[in-house]
Amino acid sequence: MTIERALRLIAGFFVASSAALAYWHSPYWLIFTGFVGLNLFQSGFTNWCPMMWILKKAGLDGEKSTTGSDEESHRKQMAGTTV
Numbered sequence: 001m002t003i004e005r006a007l008r009l010i011a012g013f014f015v016a017s018s019a020a021l022a023y024w025h026s027p028y029w030l031i032f033t034g035f036v037g038l039n040l041f042q043s044g045f046t047n048w049c050p051m052m053w054i055l056k057k058a059g060l061d062g063e064k065s066t067t068g069s070d071e072e073s074h075r076k077q078m079a080g081t082t083v
Contacts, residue, residue, distance in 0.1 A: 003052055003060045010051055011036055 014036045022029035043049035056062070 001060065003055045003062045006055055006060055007049065007051055011040055 015033055018029045018032040018036070022033065039049060039051075043052075
């Protein structure tokens with residue numbers, strides 16, 4: 001799994017879970033939802049996110065996974081060219 005994919009999974013989980021907690025527990029959980037959203041927004045401009053730093057320290061690689069399905073290599077294979 002790549003860092004980018006893990007980051008999207010974690011951000012989606014944080015947003016969905018904090019929205020559910022805001023609905024069923026306390027609306028103050030929306031502050032956390034806003035924090036995640038603002039962090040994703042700033043990372044779009046700066047290409048830096050604290051969670052990416054944590055994931056790198058945890059050993060996830062930033063390169064494309066060799067075991068995952070890579071859309072570009074799949075297109076090249078379907079076109080009959082080598083990767």
